[in-house]
Amino acid sequence: MKTFYHAECLFTGENFIDDALFSVEQGVFRLEDAVSTEAIELEGLVAPGFIDVQVNGGGGAFFNADQTPDCLDKIAKAHGQFGSTALMPTLITDKVEIMQAAADATAKAISEGVPGVLGIHFEGPHLSFPKKGTHSEQFIRPISEQEFAIYARQDLGIKMVTLAPENVSIADIERLVECGVKVSIGHTNADYSTTMAALNAGADGFTHLYNAMSAFTSREPGVVGAALWHDNSWCGLIVDGHHVHPLSAQLAIRTKQRGKIMLVTDAMPPVGTDDMEFDFFDGRKVIRTGDRLNSSTGELAGSVLDMASAVRNTVNSLDVSLAESLRMASLYPAQYLALKKKGRLLDGFDADFVVLDEHQYVKATYIAGKAI
Numbered sequence: 001m002k003t004f005y006h007a008e009c010l011f012t013g014e015n016f017i018d019d020a021l022f023s024v025e026q027g028v029f030r031l032e033d034a035v036s037t038e039a040i041e042l043e044g045l046v047a048p049g050f051i052d053v054q055v056n057g058g059g060g061a062f063f064n065a066d067q068t069p070d071c072l073d074k075i076a077k078a079h080g081q082f083g084s085t086a087l088m089p090t091l092i093t094d095k096v097e098i099m100q101a102a103a104d105a106t107a108k109a110i111s112e113g114v115p116g117v118l119g120i121h122f123e124g125p126h127l128s129f130p131k132k133g134t135h136s137e138q139f140i141r142p143i144s145e146q147e148f149a150i151y152a153r154q155d156l157g158i159k160m161v162t163l164a165p166e167n168v169s170i171a172d173i174e175r176l177v178e179c180g181v182k183v184s185i186g187h188t189n190a191d192y193s194t195t196m197a198a199l200n201a202g203a204d205g206f207t208h209l210y211n212a213m214s215a216f217t218s219r220e221p222g223v224v225g226a227a228l229w230h231d232n233s234w235c236g237l238i239v240d241g242h243h244v245h246p247l248s249a250q251l252a253i254r255t256k257q258r259g260k261i262m263l264v265t266d267a268m269p270p271v272g273t274d275d276m277e278f279d280f281f282d283g284r285k286v287i288r289t290g291d292r293l294n295s296s297t298g299e300l301a302g303s304v305l306d307m308a309s310a311v312r313n314t315v316n317s318l319d320v321s322l323a324e325s326l327r328m329a330s331l332y333p334a335q336y337l338a339l340k341k342k343g344r345l346l347d348g349f350d351a352d353f354v355v356l357d358e359h360q361y362v363k364a365t366y367i368a369g370k371a372i
Contacts, residue, residue, distance in 0.1 A: 001025070003369060004032065006039040007046040011323065013331045013344030020046070022345070024369030029351040042355050044363050048330040048345050049085025049352035050307035053160065053262065053337065054121060054207065054236055056090045057269035057302075062278060063091050067101035069109040076116035078272035079265075080372045082306030083329075083354035083362045086118050086342060088160060090266075093124030093135040096146045107155040115367045118337065119157030122150075123207065127187035128164035133212040134299040135187065136281035143172050152179045158337055162207040164188035165198035177202030182337070184236075187212045188223055195226035199233060205336065208266055209235040209252055210244050211300075231257045234336040236264035237328075239313045240305040242292050246317045253320060262332040263310040263325075268293055268302035312360045322360070 002025040010020035021032040021039060056063060059078030061071045072089050079087055091102045099122065106120040124135055126143045143163075151159060160182040165173065166189065176183050185198055186207025191214065206213070206227040214222035227235050235256060239249060243266075253261055265271070268286060269278050276288045286293050286301040295301040307329050314325040327343075334343025341350045351369035354362055365372050 004039040005042055005046075007042045009045045010345060011045060011047040011326055012346055013048050013327060014346075016323070024351040027351055027368030029345050029349045029353075029369075030347045042364070044358070045356045046345070046353050047326050047356060048343055049354050049365065049367065050083045050263075050311075050329040051118075051333040051337070051339070051342060052079065052084050052087040052265050052267070052307055053333050054090050054123070054264040054266050055079060055084075055087045056092060056123075056267060058267050058271040060269050060273050060275060060278075062269045063089050063102060064094055064098065064281075065279070067091075067098060067105045069105055069112060069114055072105060072109045072117050073114050076114060077372070079267065079306060080116060080365050080367070081272055081362065082308040083311075083356070083365055084116065084307045085352035085354070085365060085367045086116050086339070088118055088121040088158065088337075090121040090123050093127060093132075093139045095139060096150075099125075099147065099150055103150050103153060103156055106157065107153070110155070110157045115372060117157070118339075119159055121160040121162070123162040124187065126161075126163040126168050128167060128189045130189045131164070131187045131212045131214070133187060134280075134286075134295045134297075134301040138282070143168055148175070148179070151176060151181050154180075158182065160184060160205070162186040164190060165203065166190040166194050168198075170197055170201045173198055173201040173203060185213070185223060185227075189214050190223055192221040192223075192226050195223050196230070199226065199230055204233045206233060206235040208243065208264065209237050209261070210248055211238065228252060228255045231260070234260050234262055234332065237261050238264055238266050238303060238305065239310050239318065240291065240303050241313065241317065243300060243303070250318050253318065259327070259332055259335065261328060262336060263307060263314065263329045264333075265305040265307060265310060266302045267305055270304045271306055308354075308356070308360055308362050315360065
């Protein structure tokens with residue numbers, strides 16, 4: 001059955017169209033010419049649904065604490081309130097048994113069609129001790145055949161691994177890529193040459209640019225220098241006002257090739273709730289102060305950021321146009337994940353869209369043309 005919609009304004013991912021009529025049939029978007037009297041009115045701005053490649057939790061659910069399809073559904077629903085129509089559930093550094101359980105939960109969620117779940121992002125455990133951030137040191141370890149058995153699975157949707165290239169061999173990075181894994185560089189103290197060697201071996205992403213990575217300096221460009229210099233890689237950027245100084249974020253956006261910086265949340269369980277703390281590793285707690293999360297040992301511990309807020313912050317704090325901010329939240333992550341039918345609202349694309357008010361707050365979210 002074809003359903004017609006009339007949008008006060010539509011952003012296709014390329015341009016804005018006033019008084020746009022479109023239809024959705026079997027989850028597929030199509031622009032229409034004639035006005036239909038049966039069209040559902042959508043007041044505000046209709047834009048492509050947001051795609052978040054780094055989501056640890058939401059709605060009170062934490063993937064490291066509960067490796068079940070129900071947990072993933074709760075996380076996806078929590079972020080759906082804020083315009084995310086697709087996401088990569090992210091498991092931070094943990095025991096291999098937890099990784100296996102997370103992989104099983106992801107496979108089951110995908111087979112059951114849990115809306116919004118694209119695959120799985122393993123952030124760790126093959127990280128750098130000096131740049132571990134809030135990750136638990138006891139679980140950081142070299143890559144082994146146990147992990148490769150997980151990474152080689154073909155039932156996990158999109159697979160992504162964040163690693164420190166100084167602690168993973170070039171041969172193992174190449175092997176990960178051959179397994180169909182997207183290798184992202186993060187939580188690393190590598191120098192520029194080691195980082196570039198990892199990129200040449202097939203790594204194509206940087207996890208939360210600037211955070212937990214060696215800095216750009218006069219005599220050593222570091223991971224940050226490599227990330228900004230390399231044209232064929234993508235950088236996630238947490239625009240919450242805490243992880244990255246606005247000027248640093250602006251500089252990255254100005255420097256990096258256009259289309260290669262994408263907004264991410266690094267979201268934790270309190271997103272979509274009023275929760276002020278949750279249990280973490282090693283007997284620690286993560287404590288919320290306003291819109292900031294810190295481990296009880298002091299480090300930043302993810303965020304309570306949602307994608308709509310990330311878009312607003314990018315517009316208001318970084319002086320980026322609304323169109324480009326929306327692309328950073330939808331089109332560019334879709335291109336990073338090679339999702340050829342997401343990130344735009346054009347004929348034949350998935351009907352994943354968000355309805356925003358004039359201040360970029362979410363009024364409604366649709367996945368495959370269905371309101372969630």
